[in-house]
Amino acid sequence: MNEIARRKMFGLFLVLPAFLFVFLVLFLPAANTIIKSFTEFSPMNLQQNDFVGLKNYQKIFGNEEFMDSFFNTLHFAGVSVFFELILGLVLALILNKALAFRGVIRTAILFPWVLPTALNAIIWRWLFNTDFGFFNSFMKSFGLISRNINWLGEVSLAMNSMIWVAVWKTSSFIALILLTGLQSINDELYEAASIDGASGFQKIKSITLPLLIPSILLALLFRSMDALRSFELPFALTQGGPGGATQTLSLFGYRQFFQFLKFDQGAAVSVVQFLFILVLGLIYIRVLKGERDT
Amino acid sequence: MKRLLLIVLMSSTLVSVLFAAGAQEEAASEGPVTIQLGISTREVGAAMPELLKSFEAANPNIKVEWNKVPGVPNDQHTLYVTNMMAQSEQPDVMAVDVVWPGEFIANGWAEPLNEYFSDSDLEGYLDGMMNSVTLDGKAYGVPLYTNAIHFFYRKDLLDKYGLEKPDTWEELIESAMFITEKEQNPDLNGYISMWAQIEGLFMNYLQFMWGAGGQFFDTKGNPSVNTPEAVKALETMVDMIYKYNVAPESILTYKPNDAMALFRQGRAVFMVVQDFVWPMLNEADSPVKGKVVMDRVPYFEGHSDANTVCMGGWILTLNPYSEHKAEAAELIRHLTSTESGIVLGTKSGCMPAVKGMEENAELISAYPIAETLYKDFSVGDVRPSAQAGKNYPELSHIMQKEIHAALLQKKSPAQAMADAQKALDELLQ
Incomplete structure (x- = not known):
């Protein structure tokens, strides 16, 4: 064995524990989930493990609740990520500029993101409470409303309330990613633009945004993947109610697994969700790569 | 390096073999038997130590190990389901939510108690609660307390x-x-x-x-x-x-x-x-x-x-994989007796699911609202969980x-x- 091969072997040996760990807790369960989604499997009967083809998939696609959850998830992810991006961009521009109290402002903006989602949702549940929540009493005291608004109890409002909580919490995460992008833009570009007499808006439009696109795509990738598997927020805020209006795919899958103990159909839900997020991720990465190459 | 790995592997195998052997030895030996009770501290925590002490005093050959399971019912459910799937012999006695027995009975996770409790024993418990554990004339548990x-x-x-x-x-x-x-x-x-x-x-x-x-x-x-x-x-x-x-x-x-x-x-x-x-x-x-x-x-x-x-409450069931069923049934009998019920009611405010408690002066004087509670229980029923x-x-x-x-x-x-x-x-x- 020559020196290089020996060093390679030693390197592989050092990587082995980490690889084993990832293999055991990540790949194995994931592969198991995919296999189980094609079998009839329930914890009630461990011996029964028959291959049933696409039966579990037929069952979940035939379930009205699954389709509703699917579209709820798309609605939630699409709208919340859109507003998070806009708000995140504004925050990032402020963070990039703010000179006085820079540390204080940065901490303040990051604060919502640091709060655990479940805790966050419980706080908002009280704020949204129809009869003694903050929003209604605040708006009532200023005469803005005469009747209490049922934030989390009305089908048309509940999803918007949930999106609002998500935007409040995660805009700062997007801001953080965009901020690193902003700081990598060379100041000379702005100086040159100023000399040419460009206005502030023109500078944002022609310098900041084009150079920020890779960061924006990266933020979108992270956030949309995250939003598409949102679980804690609906779980703690609304439990998927009212009438299933805020039930996401993850929450639906959780019910199949842990409440109804239908591990096979729960596995099928997870696989569908996984494939969907995978395809979306691949598209983003492709676009991102295209951006980099040009 | 290889040798080190081998040593680690071998010693871990050895340890698990020793543990298994130790567990078997314990089962075979004479002397005091230890049974495990699975119940959370959430509602009955204040009364439990006294009840277990009086049980051990009356049954010197049985020791009770209290497995303080999580207080959230869903977490308990997950824990018990995992244990039963693995056919674990522990806990010997489980406190289960009134809506679980149907599922436990269907899966063979609850032992019928008719061998240990006579029909007149079983009639001493509140009818509504017994409905949740009775299937085809067999009783698969007895109620500990009700709300x-x-x-x-x-x-x-x-x-x-x-x-x-x-x-x-x-x-x-x-x-x-x-x-x-x-x-x-x-x-x-x-x-x-x-x-x-x-x-x-x-x-x-x-x-x-x-x-x-x-x-x-x-x-x-x-x-x-x-x-x-x-x-x-x-x-x-x-x-x-x-x-x-x-x-x-x-x-x-x-x-x-x-x-x-x-x-x-x-x-x-x-x-x-x-x-x-x-x-x-x-x-x-x-x-x-x-x-x-x-x-x-x-x-x-x-x-x-x-x-x-609409009544809820907690049921004591006997683990069918238990190695000490008779002793475990004794513990169930003790915990659901009238005397234990008074301790439960006065110490923890959990109302024992035993008939006649509405006239028990000791309980009523210590916990006056109990009288109203029992009056309402008499027009009570349970959710349709046993049938489902x-x-x-x-x-x-x-x-x-x-x-x-x-x-x-x-x-x-x-x-x-x-x-x-x-x-x-x-x-x-």
């Missing part, structure tokens, strides 16, 4: 307008409309309960349905929710929000604690929730302290014989979903019940 959903009303407001306590839903709606109109207080609601899409919603719905003369399963054992009684129950709930305006629309987001908070603030005339709110309503700083009366849940006109108090077996969680989910759809006016009550019937038939076919 229920009761009716709470503001006596001061009823007295102010010379009204009697409403016995029926019709009277309740009428009184609620009358009082809220006279009081002219926009913050005062007629009726409040827990109508979020949760188990409590299904329980409150069952109370309406039973009160209309309905039963969830017909005499042949098939679900029957597409009936005039079941639809009438749901229609009344919908009308209470939109037609009579006695329940606020926010009731659709309310869990028991939310309802309790509103009622405690003096902002509701009537409330239907679990009995655990009673101490909170009567705390020194409670605005409604001394103004609240607890009673049985109303029924519909002409159905005064209906059981309308392992499908109960999904059955409850279907009902919650359809009831909520009607309450949100996404469907008519008749349509919701027709859809529920269809889904239940498919589930239980």
